[in-house]
Amino acid sequence: MSDNYGSIIKEGLWDNNVVFSQLLAMCPTMAVTTSGTNGLGMGLATTAVLVVSNILVSMIRHTVSSQVRIPVFVVLIATLVTVVDMAMNAWLHDLYKVLGLFIALIVVNCAILGRAEAFAVKNGVVASAVDGLAMGLGFTGALTFIGLIREFLGSGTLFAQASNLLGPSFAFLEMKLPGYGGALLMILPPGGFAILGFLLAGKRVMEQRLEERVAAQAEPAAA
Protein backbone atom coordinates (compact mmCIF):
# COMPACT_ATOMS: atom_id res chain seq x y z
CA MET A 1 0.00 0.00 0.00
CA SER A 2 2.84 2.40 0.83
CA ASP A 3 3.96 2.14 -2.79
CA ASN A 4 0.48 3.16 -3.83
CA TYR A 5 0.51 6.27 -1.63
CA GLY A 6 3.95 7.08 -2.97
CA SER A 7 2.62 7.06 -6.50
CA ILE A 8 -0.42 9.14 -5.49
CA ILE A 9 1.92 11.74 -4.03
CA LYS A 10 4.19 11.66 -7.08
CA GLU A 11 1.15 12.04 -9.35
CA GLY A 12 -0.04 15.09 -7.45
CA LEU A 13 3.28 16.83 -7.13
CA TRP A 14 4.69 16.20 -10.58
CA ASP A 15 3.33 13.61 -13.04
CA ASN A 16 -0.23 14.85 -12.94
CA ASN A 17 0.29 18.34 -11.54
CA VAL A 18 -2.96 20.34 -11.50
CA VAL A 19 -1.48 23.31 -13.35
CA PHE A 20 1.37 21.89 -15.41
CA SER A 21 -0.17 18.60 -16.54
CA GLN A 22 -3.93 18.69 -16.09
CA LEU A 23 -4.10 22.36 -17.09
CA LEU A 24 -6.95 22.81 -14.64
CA ALA A 25 -7.66 25.83 -12.47
CA MET A 26 -6.32 28.28 -15.05
CA CYS A 27 -8.60 31.06 -13.80
CA PRO A 28 -7.14 31.34 -10.28
CA THR A 29 -3.70 30.55 -11.67
CA MET A 30 -3.74 33.60 -13.93
CA ALA A 31 -5.53 35.79 -11.41
CA VAL A 32 -3.42 35.40 -8.30
CA THR A 33 0.09 34.59 -9.51
CA THR A 34 1.12 38.23 -9.65
CA SER A 35 3.39 37.57 -6.67
CA GLY A 36 4.86 34.59 -4.89
CA THR A 37 3.03 35.44 -1.69
CA ASN A 38 -0.35 35.55 -3.42
CA GLY A 39 0.33 32.23 -5.10
CA LEU A 40 1.37 30.64 -1.82
CA GLY A 41 -1.71 31.94 0.00
CA MET A 42 -4.11 30.78 -2.67
CA GLY A 43 -2.36 27.43 -2.89
CA LEU A 44 -2.54 26.74 0.83
CA ALA A 45 -6.20 27.77 1.09
CA THR A 46 -7.03 25.57 -1.89
CA THR A 47 -5.10 22.64 -0.41
CA ALA A 48 -7.15 22.81 2.79
CA VAL A 49 -10.43 22.83 0.88
CA LEU A 50 -9.25 20.11 -1.49
CA VAL A 51 -8.34 17.73 1.34
CA VAL A 52 -11.67 18.20 3.12
CA SER A 53 -13.74 17.99 -0.06
CA ASN A 54 -11.93 14.83 -1.16
CA ILE A 55 -12.58 13.23 2.23
CA LEU A 56 -16.29 14.18 2.18
CA VAL A 57 -16.82 13.04 -1.40
CA SER A 58 -15.06 9.77 -0.69
CA MET A 59 -17.27 9.23 2.36
CA ILE A 60 -20.52 9.67 0.44
CA ARG A 61 -19.39 7.93 -2.75
CA HIS A 62 -21.60 4.88 -2.19
CA THR A 63 -24.71 6.89 -1.40
CA VAL A 64 -24.60 9.24 -4.35
CA SER A 65 -25.86 7.91 -7.66
CA SER A 66 -23.84 8.69 -10.73
CA GLN A 67 -26.72 10.59 -12.36
CA VAL A 68 -26.81 13.40 -9.81
CA ARG A 69 -23.26 13.28 -8.50
CA ILE A 70 -22.17 16.53 -10.16
CA PRO A 71 -24.82 18.79 -8.58
CA VAL A 72 -24.28 17.06 -5.25
CA PHE A 73 -20.52 17.68 -5.40
CA VAL A 74 -21.04 21.29 -6.47
CA VAL A 75 -23.39 21.93 -3.54
CA LEU A 76 -20.97 20.20 -1.20
CA ILE A 77 -17.92 22.17 -2.35
CA ALA A 78 -19.74 25.51 -2.43
CA THR A 79 -21.05 24.94 1.09
CA LEU A 80 -17.64 23.90 2.32
CA VAL A 81 -15.93 26.98 0.91
CA THR A 82 -18.59 29.29 2.33
CA VAL A 83 -18.29 27.74 5.77
CA VAL A 84 -14.49 28.02 5.64
CA ASP A 85 -14.87 31.64 4.54
CA MET A 86 -17.16 32.49 7.47
CA ALA A 87 -15.13 30.54 10.02
CA MET A 88 -11.91 32.23 8.97
CA ASN A 89 -13.55 35.63 9.05
CA ALA A 90 -14.77 34.97 12.58
CA TRP A 91 -11.87 33.23 14.24
CA LEU A 92 -8.80 33.87 12.11
CA HIS A 93 -9.66 37.42 11.26
CA ASP A 94 -6.12 38.66 10.64
CA LEU A 95 -5.36 35.84 8.25
CA TYR A 96 -8.73 36.37 6.62
CA LYS A 97 -7.88 39.97 5.86
CA VAL A 98 -4.97 38.72 3.78
CA LEU A 99 -6.49 35.58 2.27
CA GLY A 100 -10.13 36.65 2.21
CA LEU A 101 -9.98 37.67 -1.42
CA PHE A 102 -8.85 34.21 -2.45
CA ILE A 103 -11.25 32.09 -0.44
CA ALA A 104 -14.29 32.89 -2.56
CA LEU A 105 -12.23 32.18 -5.70
CA ILE A 106 -11.77 28.57 -4.59
CA VAL A 107 -15.39 27.79 -5.49
CA VAL A 108 -14.64 28.37 -9.16
CA ASN A 109 -11.53 26.23 -9.01
CA CYS A 110 -12.36 23.28 -11.22
CA ALA A 111 -9.45 21.29 -9.80
CA ILE A 112 -11.53 20.63 -6.68
CA LEU A 113 -14.45 19.20 -8.62
CA GLY A 114 -11.96 17.52 -10.93
CA ARG A 115 -10.32 15.59 -8.09
CA ALA A 116 -13.73 14.69 -6.64
CA GLU A 117 -14.71 13.28 -10.03
CA ALA A 118 -11.44 11.67 -11.00
CA PHE A 119 -10.24 10.29 -7.70
CA ALA A 120 -12.30 10.64 -4.55
CA VAL A 121 -15.43 9.07 -6.01
CA LYS A 122 -13.49 5.88 -6.83
CA ASN A 123 -11.16 5.58 -3.86
CA GLY A 124 -11.15 5.21 -0.10
CA VAL A 125 -11.12 8.02 2.43
CA VAL A 126 -7.44 7.87 3.35
CA ALA A 127 -6.25 7.60 -0.24
CA SER A 128 -8.50 10.51 -1.17
CA ALA A 129 -7.11 12.63 1.64
CA VAL A 130 -3.57 11.86 0.50
CA ASP A 131 -4.52 12.66 -3.08
CA GLY A 132 -6.09 15.96 -2.00
CA LEU A 133 -2.98 16.89 -0.06
CA ALA A 134 -0.59 15.94 -2.86
CA MET A 135 -2.64 17.68 -5.54
CA GLY A 136 -3.01 20.72 -3.32
CA LEU A 137 0.70 20.93 -2.59
CA GLY A 138 1.46 20.46 -6.28
CA PHE A 139 -0.91 23.32 -7.01
CA THR A 140 0.67 25.45 -4.26
CA GLY A 141 4.13 24.78 -5.64
CA ALA A 142 3.08 25.64 -9.19
CA LEU A 143 1.33 28.86 -8.16
CA THR A 144 4.21 29.96 -5.96
CA PHE A 145 6.72 29.22 -8.72
CA ILE A 146 4.78 31.09 -11.41
CA GLY A 147 4.11 33.88 -8.92
CA LEU A 148 7.79 34.22 -8.04
CA ILE A 149 8.85 34.40 -11.68
CA ARG A 150 6.18 36.96 -12.56
CA GLU A 151 6.90 38.96 -9.44
CA PHE A 152 10.63 38.96 -10.06
CA LEU A 153 10.37 39.97 -13.71
CA GLY A 154 7.42 42.27 -13.17
CA SER A 155 8.35 44.22 -10.08
CA GLY A 156 11.83 43.06 -9.10
CA THR A 157 10.82 41.61 -5.73
CA LEU A 158 10.54 38.14 -4.27
CA PHE A 159 7.90 37.19 -1.71
CA ALA A 160 6.90 40.82 -1.15
CA GLN A 161 4.55 41.13 1.82
CA ALA A 162 5.18 37.54 2.84
CA SER A 163 5.15 38.66 6.46
CA ASN A 164 1.50 39.71 6.05
CA LEU A 165 0.62 36.16 5.17
CA LEU A 166 2.95 34.06 7.29
CA GLY A 167 3.73 36.37 10.19
CA PRO A 168 6.64 38.71 10.90
CA SER A 169 9.10 35.84 11.41
CA PHE A 170 9.01 35.20 7.66
CA ALA A 171 10.08 38.72 6.75
CA PHE A 172 13.51 37.33 5.78
CA LEU A 173 11.91 35.84 2.67
CA GLU A 174 11.19 39.28 1.28
CA MET A 175 13.76 40.41 -1.25
CA LYS A 176 14.00 43.37 -3.52
CA LEU A 177 16.16 43.98 -6.55
CA PRO A 178 17.30 47.58 -6.17
CA GLY A 179 17.02 49.92 -9.12
CA TYR A 180 14.81 47.67 -11.21
CA GLY A 181 11.68 49.34 -12.53
CA GLY A 182 9.96 46.12 -13.48
CA ALA A 183 8.36 44.88 -16.66
CA LEU A 184 4.70 45.50 -16.11
CA LEU A 185 3.70 43.05 -18.84
CA MET A 186 4.66 40.18 -16.55
CA ILE A 187 2.18 41.26 -13.89
CA LEU A 188 -0.60 41.67 -16.46
CA PRO A 189 -2.51 38.63 -17.80
CA PRO A 190 -0.39 38.27 -21.00
CA GLY A 191 2.69 37.81 -18.81
CA GLY A 192 0.91 35.05 -16.95
CA PHE A 193 0.10 33.20 -20.15
CA ALA A 194 3.62 33.66 -21.47
CA ILE A 195 5.29 32.37 -18.30
CA LEU A 196 2.90 29.44 -18.08
CA GLY A 197 3.58 28.58 -21.71
CA PHE A 198 7.35 28.57 -21.19
CA LEU A 199 7.03 26.48 -18.04
CA LEU A 200 4.79 23.94 -19.77
CA ALA A 201 7.24 23.64 -22.63
CA GLY A 202 10.12 23.37 -20.17
CA LYS A 203 8.45 20.57 -18.26
CA ARG A 204 7.73 18.70 -21.49
CA VAL A 205 11.36 19.00 -22.63
CA MET A 206 12.61 17.84 -19.24
CA GLU A 207 10.37 14.78 -19.31
CA GLN A 208 11.42 13.96 -22.86
CA ARG A 209 15.12 14.17 -21.94
CA LEU A 210 14.50 11.93 -18.94
CA GLU A 211 12.74 9.36 -21.09
CA GLU A 212 15.54 9.41 -23.65
CA ARG A 213 18.13 8.93 -20.94
CA VAL A 214 16.20 6.01 -19.48
CA ALA A 215 15.86 4.50 -22.95
CA ALA A 216 19.56 5.02 -23.68
CA GLN A 217 20.51 3.32 -20.43
CA ALA A 218 18.19 0.42 -21.09
CA GLU A 219 19.50 -0.18 -24.60
CA PRO A 220 23.07 -1.40 -23.91
CA ALA A 221 21.73 -3.64 -21.19
CA ALA A 222 19.35 -5.21 -23.66
CA ALA A 223 22.02 -5.57 -26.33
Next chain:
Amino acid sequence: MNLEAIREKIGYQPFLLGVFALLASGALAWASSATGDAIAAAEAKDLRDSLSEVLPQGMADNDFLKDTVDLEKGGKTVTIYRARKDGEVKAALFKVAERGYAGDIQVLMAVDSEGRTLGVRVLKHVETPGLGDKIEIKKDAWIKSFDGKSLGDPAPEKWGVKKDGGIYDQFAGATITPRAVVKAVKGGLEFYADHRQEIIGGQS
Protein backbone atom coordinates in the same frame (compact mmCIF):
# COMPACT_ATOMS: atom_id res chain seq x y z
CA MET B 1 -33.60 -4.03 -1.70
CA ASN B 2 -29.98 -3.14 -1.53
CA LEU B 3 -28.44 0.27 -2.09
CA GLU B 4 -27.28 -0.55 -5.60
CA ALA B 5 -30.85 -1.12 -6.78
CA ILE B 6 -32.31 1.87 -4.94
CA ARG B 7 -29.63 4.16 -6.38
CA GLU B 8 -30.90 3.64 -9.92
CA LYS B 9 -34.54 4.45 -9.13
CA ILE B 10 -35.81 7.75 -10.54
CA GLY B 11 -37.31 8.82 -7.24
CA TYR B 12 -33.97 8.46 -5.50
CA GLN B 13 -32.30 11.27 -7.48
CA PRO B 14 -34.53 14.23 -6.42
CA PHE B 15 -34.65 12.80 -2.93
CA LEU B 16 -30.86 12.70 -2.75
CA LEU B 17 -30.54 16.21 -4.14
CA GLY B 18 -33.14 17.41 -1.65
CA VAL B 19 -31.32 15.83 1.26
CA PHE B 20 -28.02 17.42 0.24
CA ALA B 21 -29.61 20.82 -0.34
CA LEU B 22 -31.17 20.55 3.13
CA LEU B 23 -27.90 19.50 4.73
CA ALA B 24 -26.06 22.32 2.96
CA SER B 25 -28.62 24.91 4.05
CA GLY B 26 -28.46 23.56 7.58
CA ALA B 27 -24.68 23.73 7.64
CA LEU B 28 -24.72 27.28 6.27
CA ALA B 29 -27.38 28.44 8.72
CA TRP B 30 -25.46 26.91 11.60
CA ALA B 31 -22.16 28.40 10.46
CA SER B 32 -23.75 31.79 9.93
CA SER B 33 -25.27 31.90 13.40
CA ALA B 34 -22.13 30.48 15.00
CA THR B 35 -19.84 33.01 13.37
CA GLY B 36 -22.15 36.04 13.21
CA ASP B 37 -21.23 37.53 16.57
CA ALA B 38 -17.53 36.86 16.17
CA ILE B 39 -17.52 38.43 12.70
CA ALA B 40 -19.40 41.49 13.98
CA ALA B 41 -16.98 41.81 16.90
CA ALA B 42 -13.96 41.43 14.61
CA GLU B 43 -15.34 44.08 12.26
CA ALA B 44 -16.05 46.46 15.16
CA LYS B 45 -12.48 45.99 16.31
CA ASP B 46 -11.29 46.65 12.78
CA LEU B 47 -13.36 49.85 12.73
CA ARG B 48 -11.90 51.06 16.01
CA ASP B 49 -8.39 50.24 14.83
CA SER B 50 -8.81 51.98 11.52
CA LEU B 51 -10.54 54.99 13.08
CA SER B 52 -7.54 55.43 15.34
CA GLU B 53 -5.29 55.06 12.33
CA VAL B 54 -6.68 57.95 10.28
CA LEU B 55 -6.80 60.22 13.30
CA PRO B 56 -3.43 61.67 14.31
CA GLN B 57 -2.46 60.91 17.88
CA GLY B 58 -3.59 63.35 20.51
CA MET B 59 -6.41 64.76 18.42
CA ALA B 60 -9.15 63.40 20.61
CA ASP B 61 -9.81 62.91 24.30
CA ASN B 62 -13.28 61.43 23.90
CA ASP B 63 -14.54 58.00 22.89
CA PHE B 64 -15.40 58.92 19.33
CA LEU B 65 -17.03 55.57 18.64
CA LYS B 66 -19.86 56.74 20.91
CA ASP B 67 -20.02 60.37 19.78
CA THR B 68 -21.79 60.00 16.47
CA VAL B 69 -24.23 61.87 14.28
CA ASP B 70 -26.15 60.31 11.39
CA LEU B 71 -26.59 62.27 8.17
CA GLU B 72 -28.15 61.54 4.81
CA LYS B 73 -25.87 61.20 1.82
CA GLY B 74 -27.34 60.22 -1.51
CA GLY B 75 -30.20 58.33 0.10
CA LYS B 76 -27.93 56.46 2.49
CA THR B 77 -27.22 57.10 6.13
CA VAL B 78 -23.66 58.01 6.94
CA THR B 79 -22.49 57.73 10.51
CA ILE B 80 -20.05 60.42 11.47
CA TYR B 81 -17.73 59.87 14.40
CA ARG B 82 -16.65 63.07 16.09
CA ALA B 83 -13.29 63.42 17.72
CA ARG B 84 -13.32 66.09 20.42
CA LYS B 85 -10.71 67.74 22.52
CA ASP B 86 -11.87 69.79 25.51
CA GLY B 87 -15.44 69.43 24.24
CA GLU B 88 -14.71 71.00 20.88
CA VAL B 89 -15.07 68.98 17.68
CA LYS B 90 -11.59 68.69 16.20
CA ALA B 91 -12.21 66.17 13.50
CA ALA B 92 -14.96 64.18 11.84
CA LEU B 93 -14.44 60.60 10.74
CA PHE B 94 -16.74 58.90 8.27
CA LYS B 95 -16.94 56.28 5.57
CA VAL B 96 -17.56 56.94 1.92
CA ALA B 97 -17.87 54.41 -0.86
CA GLU B 98 -17.28 54.58 -4.57
CA ARG B 99 -17.52 51.94 -7.25
CA GLY B 100 -14.09 50.69 -8.25
CA TYR B 101 -13.02 48.21 -10.87
CA ALA B 102 -14.60 45.13 -9.36
CA GLY B 103 -16.97 46.46 -6.71
CA ASP B 104 -17.47 49.10 -4.07
CA ILE B 105 -14.38 50.51 -2.43
CA GLN B 106 -15.05 51.58 1.13
CA VAL B 107 -12.94 54.47 2.24
CA LEU B 108 -12.61 55.83 5.75
CA MET B 109 -11.51 59.42 6.10
CA ALA B 110 -10.83 61.93 8.83
CA VAL B 111 -11.46 65.60 8.15
CA ASP B 112 -10.41 68.37 10.51
CA SER B 113 -12.68 71.29 11.38
CA GLU B 114 -11.18 73.36 8.54
CA GLY B 115 -12.14 70.77 5.92
CA ARG B 116 -8.66 69.37 5.47
CA THR B 117 -8.12 65.62 5.28
CA LEU B 118 -6.17 64.24 8.22
CA GLY B 119 -5.96 60.73 6.90
CA VAL B 120 -7.57 58.32 4.48
CA ARG B 121 -7.63 54.52 4.55
CA VAL B 122 -9.32 51.94 2.41
CA LEU B 123 -11.42 49.65 4.58
CA LYS B 124 -12.77 47.16 2.13
CA HIS B 125 -12.34 46.50 -1.56
CA VAL B 126 -12.36 43.69 -4.08
CA GLU B 127 -9.82 45.12 -6.52
CA THR B 128 -7.37 42.92 -8.40
CA PRO B 129 -4.68 41.54 -6.10
CA GLY B 130 -1.28 42.80 -7.18
CA LEU B 131 -2.64 45.69 -9.24
CA GLY B 132 -5.49 47.57 -7.63
CA ASP B 133 -4.67 46.64 -4.07
CA LYS B 134 -1.94 49.28 -3.80
CA ILE B 135 -4.65 51.47 -2.32
CA GLU B 136 -4.11 49.51 0.90
CA ILE B 137 -1.69 51.13 3.29
CA LYS B 138 -0.03 47.75 3.83
CA LYS B 139 0.98 47.50 0.20
CA ASP B 140 1.72 51.05 -0.74
CA ALA B 141 1.98 54.53 0.80
CA TRP B 142 -0.14 55.99 -2.01
CA ILE B 143 -3.18 56.54 0.19
CA LYS B 144 -1.14 59.00 2.27
CA SER B 145 -1.01 61.40 -0.68
CA PHE B 146 -4.41 62.67 0.47
CA ASP B 147 -3.10 63.86 3.84
CA GLY B 148 -3.49 67.59 4.27
CA LYS B 149 -5.46 68.08 1.06
CA SER B 150 -8.68 70.06 0.96
CA LEU B 151 -11.25 71.09 -1.63
CA GLY B 152 -9.34 74.26 -2.54
CA ASP B 153 -5.88 72.68 -2.32
CA PRO B 154 -5.36 71.30 -4.91
CA ALA B 155 -7.79 73.21 -7.15
CA PRO B 156 -11.00 71.33 -8.02
CA GLU B 157 -9.84 70.45 -11.53
CA LYS B 158 -6.67 68.93 -10.09
CA TRP B 159 -8.70 66.45 -8.03
CA GLY B 160 -8.02 63.50 -10.25
CA VAL B 161 -5.35 60.99 -11.22
CA LYS B 162 -2.46 62.21 -13.37
CA LYS B 163 -3.93 60.57 -16.46
CA ASP B 164 -6.95 62.86 -16.07
CA GLY B 165 -4.84 65.97 -15.45
CA GLY B 166 -4.93 65.71 -11.68
CA ILE B 167 -2.15 65.44 -9.11
CA TYR B 168 -2.60 61.88 -7.85
CA ASP B 169 -0.57 58.97 -9.15
CA GLN B 170 -2.36 56.12 -10.85
CA PHE B 171 -0.96 52.59 -10.62
CA ALA B 172 0.58 50.77 -13.51
CA GLY B 173 -2.15 48.52 -14.82
CA ALA B 174 -4.87 49.99 -12.65
CA THR B 175 -6.30 53.44 -13.29
CA ILE B 176 -9.92 52.84 -12.43
CA THR B 177 -9.15 51.91 -8.83
CA PRO B 178 -7.22 55.07 -7.80
CA ARG B 179 -9.65 57.18 -9.83
CA ALA B 180 -12.50 55.80 -7.74
CA VAL B 181 -10.63 56.47 -4.49
CA VAL B 182 -9.89 60.07 -5.53
CA LYS B 183 -13.55 60.53 -6.40
CA ALA B 184 -14.59 59.04 -3.07
CA VAL B 185 -12.33 61.34 -1.06
CA LYS B 186 -13.39 64.39 -3.04
CA GLY B 187 -17.03 63.42 -2.50
CA GLY B 188 -16.34 63.03 1.20
CA LEU B 189 -14.83 66.50 1.43
CA GLU B 190 -17.77 68.01 -0.42
CA PHE B 191 -20.15 66.17 1.87
CA TYR B 192 -18.28 67.54 4.87
CA ALA B 193 -18.38 71.09 3.46
CA ASP B 194 -22.14 70.82 2.93
CA HIS B 195 -22.83 69.59 6.44
CA ARG B 196 -20.11 71.30 8.45
CA GLN B 197 -22.53 73.14 10.72
CA GLU B 198 -24.50 70.00 11.54
CA ILE B 199 -21.34 68.08 12.32
CA ILE B 200 -19.54 70.68 14.37
CA GLY B 201 -22.47 72.62 15.78
CA GLY B 202 -24.90 69.87 16.70
CA GLN B 203 -24.16 68.88 20.27
CA SER B 204 -25.27 65.39 21.11
